[in-house]
Amino acid sequence: MISSFVPGLIMIITSFLLPTIPQYFRHPAMLLSVGLSALSLFNGYGTFLEWDILGLNLILYQSDSLTLPFAIIFHIAAILVIIFSWHSKNLMEHMATLAYAGSAIGALHAGDFFSLFIWWEATALTSVFIVFAGNTNVAKDAAMRYLIIQVSSGVLLLIGACLMLYQTGNHNLAVLDLKTNFGIFIFIAFGIKAAFPLLNGWLQDSYPESSVTGTVALSAFTTKLAIYALARTFPGTDSLIWIGAIMTAFPVFFAVIENDLRRVLSFSLNNQLGFMVVGIGIGTELSLNGTVAHAFVHIIYKALLFMSMGAVLYRAGTTKASELGGLYKYMPFTTIFCIIGAMSISAFPLFSGFVAKSLIMSSLGGMGMVLIYFILFFASAGVLEHSGIKIPYFAFFAHERKNKVKEAPINMLIAMGIAAFLCIAIGVFPKYLYQILPYAVEYQPYTLDHVISQLQLLVFAIIAFLFLVKFKLYPSEIRSTVLNSDWFYRKMLPGIGKPLFKKIGLLTDSLYKNLGLSFKQVLSKSYKFSNLSYIKVTTPSFAGTILISILFIMLVIVLV
Secondary structure, X not given: OHHHOOOOHXXXXXXXXXXXXXXXXXXXXXXXXXXXXXXXXXXXXXXXXXXXXXXXXXXXXXXXXXXXXXXXXHHHXXXXXXXXOOOOOOHHHHHHHHHHXXXXXXXXXXXXXXXXXXXXXXXXXXHHHHHHOOOOHHHHHHHHHHHHHHXXXXXXXXXXXXXXXHHHOOOEOOOOOOOOHHHHHHHHHHHHHOOOOOOOHHHHHHHHHOOOOHHHHHHHHHHHHHHHHHHHHOOOOHHHHHHHHHHHHHHHHHXXXXXXXXXXXXXXXXXXXXXXXXXXXXXXXXXXXXXXXXXXXXXXXXXXXHHHHHXXXXXXXXXXXXXXXXXXHOOHHHHHHHHHHHHHHOOOXXXXXXXXXXXXXXXXXXXXXHHHHHHHHHXXXXXXXXXXXXXXXXXXXXXXXXXXXXXXXXXXXHHHHHHHHHHHHHHHOOHHHHOOOOOOOOOOOOOHHHHHHHHHHHHHHHHHHHHHHHOOOOOOOOOOOOOOOOHHHHHHHHHHHHHHHHHHHHHHHHHHHHHHHHHHHHHHHHHOOOOOOOOOOOOOOHHHHHHHHHHHHHHHHHHO
16 A cells, blocks of 8 residues: 555666566656655654564554655656656666665655665765766766765664664654764764855765756755754754855865856755755744755755756766856757756746745844854855856857757756746745745745845846956856865875875785795795795785785774
8 A cells, every 4th residue: 555655665666677677668667657656645643654674663663744745846847857867777766866866765754763764875876977977087986985984874864873773762763952962973964964164075076977867856955854863853953054154165276266067066065055054053934944945946946057067068078167158049948947956046036946045034134143144145146157057158158159959958958947837936926835835924034124135135246247257357267076075085084094004905915925924934834835836925916905904904893
């Protein structure tokens, strides 16, 4: 029965069956699995599936007013990704994408920390194959770093869950605080996936290196699952207000000077997460509604922007601002869809971003947090500059393009068209979005003062951009990659670690060689073999040395 079937599980099962399905029927089968999973949305609220194992009561399927809007938008995002990837024949990526979306949906419905951990790690293990599908050496390196960081998040979550069970005898999802050690572990685990400051490098490192369609899928689920988890367990945590404020502001500076437009969107994604984190930190019904609404619309317009850049990458072969321009002549529909996404993320009136972000800004005003309000106000201007203007301007208008390209494939245009329609429909009719939010909403975003203040911000930001471009003061597009916190493990650690491991390798090689010669001498004396040439002394490889060293350390730890 549907009521006792974990949402998303049918998508995971289908992903494993994809190799047995003829190619022409794979995408319809993927859509069907999403549709079957979406039937669970009609089950209403309650606990539908539990499992007692090893003395633990795992709540595998529960739903409430916070779960519903995330479940709806995750299913919509899965549909958009499947349609957008219809042209692709990459079976591994299709399997990983469907299982990834199913795992994220399953995580939403977990009712305890151990069930959440299972799905938490499932999203990590499935999404890493999407990064691998970028099929470049850079993508493969980024995938390994991504996997280490995501699995580390899961380990911290598991430690927190075990400590919570040991200290309280309870492991169900509940509101936590930072006064307990298990609360801190769980908070950091969620913070890694939510891309907190200094924990965010994995996002800009991995997302832009994925494939044309893979980045769209990645942008929808991982970080928004973390936002859901924070809203579930840490609402009203004051430190989140400042963490979120920093998240909104600092990516702006990186996005301005970044050349790769998909990396610009990755920095922008980090910025938008900050607004949601602030809403969770405030913890009022209005701010939590704002967080959920913002997550809902953000998944759509960010997917639209990533899809438009994916279409550009598919046709032009690059998303470097220094190598693009003039595409509006050859990709007019993609240009229009990109502009709609840009206007949505910039919170233009009558677009989805306006009706969602205003809930968070209004909740700030009601709390008297003037400084935080102005930080978010500044960040809003930055969003317009780097995602609202820079993305469409440099991709489609900045330079004259000599080489002609084709418009995006029809399946890409359909997916972008659906997302663009939703961006406008939600902006024009926000009441339908407000109806599915966790708390009752009596809010009118289209007040005269709010519309005028937002238009003033947008107009001044546009004028500032035009002024900087006109007088050549805007940072020029430079062929470079901008690193932020990922510098520590992409540059610093290898710089220290490689020479250190090289010396360890030389020492262990010497040790193995000496041990091998001694062994040969012992055999010669004991058995008086005249010829032991068949006993070879080999020097272990560097990788083998490291592996043996790690195993030895683990053995010592176990014995101790």
